[in-house]
Amino acid sequence: MIKVNQSLALVLTLLLLLLSFFTALSMGAADIGFADVWHSLMPTAQGEQAFFLERIIWQLRMPRTILAFLAGCGLAVAGLILQTVTRNPLADPYLFGISSGASLGVVILVAVFGSALTLLTSVAAFIGSLLAMVMLLIIAGRRQSQQVESMLLAGVALSFLFSSVTSLLLYHTDPQAVAAILFWTMGSFSRAQWATLWFPAVVISTCVVVMLAYRRQLNAMLLGDESATTLGINVNRFRVVMLVLSSLITATLVSMCGGIGFVGLMIPHIVRFFVSQGTVFGILLTALVGGIFMIWVDVLSRIVLENQELPVGIITAASGSIFFLTLLYFRKNRPS
Numbered sequence: 001m002i003k004v005n006q007s008l009a010l011v012l013t014l015l016l017l018l019l020s021f022f023t024a025l026s027m028g029a030a031d032i033g034f035a036d037v038w039h040s041l042m043p044t045a046q047g048e049q050a051f052f053l054e055r056i057i058w059q060l061r062m063p064r065t066i067l068a069f070l071a072g073c074g075l076a077v078a079g080l081i082l083q084t085v086t087r088n089p090l091a092d093p094y095l096f097g098i099s100s101g102a103s104l105g106v107v108i109l110v111a112v113f114g115s116a117l118t119l120l121t122s123v124a125a126f127i128g129s130l131l132a133m134v135m136l137l138i139i140a141g142r143r144q145s146q147q148v149e150s151m152l153l154a155g156v157a158l159s160f161l162f163s164s165v166t167s168l169l170l171y172h173t174d175p176q177a178v179a180a181i182l183f184w185t186m187g188s189f190s191r192a193q194w195a196t197l198w199f200p201a202v203v204i205s206t207c208v209v210v211m212l213a214y215r216r217q218l219n220a221m222l223l224g225d226e227s228a229t230t231l232g233i234n235v236n237r238f239r240v241v242m243l244v245l246s247s248l249i250t251a252t253l254v255s256m257c258g259g260i261g262f263v264g265l266m267i268p269h270i271v272r273f274f275v276s277q278g279t280v281f282g283i284l285l286t287a288l289v290g291g292i293f294m295i296w297v298d299v300l301s302r303i304v305l306e307n308q309e310l311p312v313g314i315i316t317a318a319s320g321s322i323f324f325l326t327l328l329y330f331r332k333n334r335p336s
Contacts, residue, residue, distance in 0.1 A: 004274045006281050013288050017069075020295040024065040025057050028302050032056070059194075067192035067200070068298040068312075069291035071253050072263060074204040076271075076290025077211065078246040079264020080283070084218045085242045089269070090152050090327070093250040094261030094320075097158030101132025102247075102254035103185050104162045104169075110181060111169045122199065125251035132158055133247050187260040187313030189298055196256070203252045207245050211283055218242075219278040260313050262320020263290060269327065 026032045032040075032053060040053045075093065082091035093099050105128025106121050139154040166185070170178050184191075211218065217238055220228040225235045253260070267290040275282045294312070301310045 006275070009275065009285065010281070013285060013292070017288060017292050017295075020292050020299075021065060021069075024068070024295050024299050025061045027299050028056075028061060029307065030056055063192040063194050063197055064189045064298065065295060066197055067189045067257060068294045070197070070200045070204055071189070071257055071260060072267075072290035072292065072294025072297075073208070073287040074200065074249045074253050074290075075260060075263035075294075076267035076286050077204070077208055077283070078249040080268040080286050081211065081218075081242050081246040082264065083268055085221050085239045086151055087222060087224070088151055089331070090265065090324070092262060092265035093246060094259070095152060095159070095265065095324075096136060096155035097132045097162060098129045098155075098247055098250045099254055099259045099261060100159040100162035100166070102126070102129040102251045103259050104128045104166050105131075105251075106255055107166050107169050107181060107185075111173050121255040122252055125255040126248060128162075129247040129251040129254070130244070132162065133243050137243075183311060184258040185313075186311035187258040187316070188301075188309070188311055189257050190309065191257070200252050200256055204249060207249050208283065208287055210245060212280055214238075214242075215278060215280065215283065222278070258311075258313065260294075260316050262316050262324065263294065265327075266320055266323045267293060269323075 022034055022037055025037045026034055036053055037057060040057045078093045078098075079091065082093065082096060083089055102125035105124040105126070108128075109121060109124040135158055136151060136154055139150070139158075170181060173181070217228070217233050220231050220233055221235070221238070228235050228238075268286055271282065271286045271289050275285060297312050297315050300315055301312045304310050
């Protein structure tokens with residue numbers, strides 16, 4: 001681990017976040033300069049062109065960028081929770097089948113009722129993610145050593161199972177809705193609206209606060225079940241609470257922007273290389289770096305193809321799979 005000054009790291013991260021927001025607001029189908037973005041954010045901007053730019057920035061790009069930031073924060077924190085309570089460095093909501101379970105819950109709701117309100121899709125996604133987590137815990141077994149070794153394999157198997165059921169439902173769904181559902185399952189922030197941003201903001205903020213409140217228990221879980229029990233922690237109950245917390249974050253984001261994988265795997269490892277994640281600073285930095293990463297992924301999804309939008313899940317899957325294989329290689333070849 002490379003030691004860094006916390007104050008310097010925080011300042012640099014906030015500056016990068018500010019730069020990322022300005023870049024996301026300026027880049028897209030209509031190129032807008034940084035100066036125009038700044039003037040559009042100021043209440044003194046006037047004129048027909050200023051009104052046009054203001055509508056693009058405030059009604060289209062701003063909610064989209066905020067949703068991308070929230071998604072990155074939430075997925076990074078969910079991955080950190082899973083890697084901590086399972087002591088499995090390869091843990092991720094996508095690889096554990098939680099995202100696929102949440103997607104299945106939403107697809108079932110859409111296939112049965114046609115369309116649903118955001119609240120109902122969130123409930124369906126949460127039920128699906130909880131089902132995935134319960135099945136994962138049953139398959140992995142009660143012993144922690146078995147869980148660490150088999151959770152990843154069980155999660156991948158469950159992910160394929162849920163994906164196959166999702167494909168079967170889509171096969172019998174209205175063809176006009178299939179294309180929209182398939183694009184949604186690959187991840188997109190195009191549905192972002194001011195009226196619905198409060199929900200993921202409240203859920204993710206609450207979960208981060210809970211993590212900060214229980215950071216000592218999370219640190220103790222890294223020492224093993226016996227050590228954590230010796231420190232007075234009810235290991236089984238605490239693990240279930242944290243897994244439900246991770247499922248809640250994942251389900252909320254899946255219902256808002258579809259399935260986005262590997263963010264929860266990559267970001268905690270990247271941040272862990274520089275700072276300890278068991279501290280308040282480490283947890284907050286993980287969330288911020290995850291948010292910044294997703295903002296740039298969203299920018300790339302809008303500019304990589306001319307007059308088209310590439311699903312963000314494709315970009316995260318491509319980068320995440322390379323990161324995953326690299327991580328496996330170095331874990332296998334590191335000295336004992």
